Amino acid sequence: MSNKNHKNYIQEKLKEKHTEAKIVRRIVFTVFVVLMLALTGIIGGGYFFIKNAIQPVNEEDTSIESVEIPIGSSTTMIGQILEDHGIIKSGKIFRYYVKFKNESGFQAGEYELSPSMKLDDIIGHLKQGRVQQDVVFQITIPEGRQLEQIAEILEKRIGVSKDEFMEKANDKSYLSSLIEKFPKVITEEILNEDIKYALEGYLFPATYPFYVANPTIEEIIEVMLQKTSEILEDDELRIAMANKEFTPHKLLTMASLIEAEATVQTDREMIASVFYNRIDVGMPLQTDPTVLYALGEHKERTLYEDLAVDSPYNTYRNQGLPPGPIANAGVSSIQAALEPADTEYYYFLATPEGEVLFNETLEGHNHDKNEHITNQDNS
Structure with a gap:
């Protein structure tokens, strides 16, 4: 090939590459413009949709x-x-x-x-607000209370029969109606035959105003369930639940254990970390409040003989969470159940003074127990 032909050949190739590059740039530019128009359309459409949605339904319709x-x-x-x-x-x-x-x-x-x-x-x-009636009375349900304790508060405060309250709270027909009314919070998990009381842990701790002198048991229960629903339907909380693959039932169960173990000085996130660390390595939770719940007793101390109680709630004999909550839990315990601290702790001990001591090893845990519990018993 002569130099002239070779030169022409190179020029033709360069011309082809230039043309191809021009076409590619044109395609890329076209795609970019289309994507930007589509994105602008989506954003603009969303904006106008929201703007329209917050406008009056009909400015000319002044009917009441x-x-x-x-x-x-x-x-x-x-x-x-x-x-x-x-x-x-x-x-x-x-x-x-x-x-x-x-x-x-x-x-x-x-x-x-x-x-x-x-x-x-x-x-x-x-x-x-224009509430038709003034508040007749208020009832405060503290954190960490069990269903029977709530029934006792109601009986003492407004004369609602404890037996009738417990009967209604465990009536399967009524429970089915609650599942339909609060589907995002209550599911058929509460009907598990191993569960002691279906609504245990579902009546949120709060102060409730009532506007009639004699509310029915159904009205009392449903006002409390509505509060639970309001708490659990928070957007951020629901995202956290989804990330941990938690149902409301599982969340309330874990939160109830944290609540039962917590003291005024306790970091609930630390207690939560111990429970999750134990679950991760296949250790039983071994939390005393579940044993006392299984026994149906309230004691200052759990005895070794108590740990043998045959119950699905006994976390010394059964791994993982118990079948349901053992008490109600406040917001701080619910949040701790979703956002535990990042620790290597597998043990904790509540001292008689209300302090909670955390340990990574059983040896360290036993040392704290001997120092704060055994010495206390011998003094």
């Missing part, structure tokens, strides 16, 4: 609708009620909007609302 917000309603329930009555366009958007604006303190009552109202005005009405 009577809307009742029941006691104990969560923002999810309130949004659905308002949507069902045609006062807002979307209950789901209402829920997210309220969370974004950090609004709370909605009150039960009967409201006169209109489809022409702006969302912020509706929220303002719900916060001011």
Whole structure:
């Protein structure tokens, strides 16, 4: 090939590469533009959807609708009620909007609302509230209480029969109706035959106002379950539950163990870490409160003979979690169950002074036990 032909050949090849590169750049640019337009469309569509959803349903419709917000309603329930009555366009958007604006303190009552109202005005009405009746009485359910103890509080406070309360709380027909009413919190897991009391751990510790002098047992139970539902339906908490592959039942069970072992000075996240570390290596949890729950007794000390009790709740004889919660748990214990500390501890000991000592080894644990428990007994 002559030099001239070789030169022409090279020029042709360079021209082809230049043309190919130009085509590739054009394709890349076109794809980029299409993707950006699609993304802009999605963002813009979402923006206009949300913007439209928070606008009045119909600015020209000034008709008045009577809307009742029941006691104990969560923002999810309130949004659905308002949507069902045609006062807002979307209950789901209402829920997210309220969370974004950090609004709370909605009150039960009967409201006169209109489809022409702006969302912020509706929220303002719900916060001011027009409760039809004043609070007749309040009941405080402390953290760490078992179902029988809650029944005793109710009997002492408002005269509700403990036996009747326990009977209703364990009635299978009633429990089935609760599963239908609170499907995101209560499942058929509570019907496990190994479970002592189906609603154990599900009645959230809080102060409950009542607006009638003699509420029914069903009303009392469902107000408390609604509070549990409100706590467990928190978006961040649900994400954490999904990450740990926890059902509400499993979460409340673990949280109840943490609650039962905790003291005022205790770091609940540390106790949680011990339980998870034990589960990870196949060790039994060996937590005394489960033994006492199995025995149905309240003792200052668990004896060695107690550890032999034949019960699915006995975590000395059975590995893993017990079949259900052993008491109610507060928010701090629920959060600890989802976000335990990162430790290498496998043992902890609560001293008579209320301090909790953690150890990585059985040797260290026994040393603390001899120093703080055995010496105390011998003094």
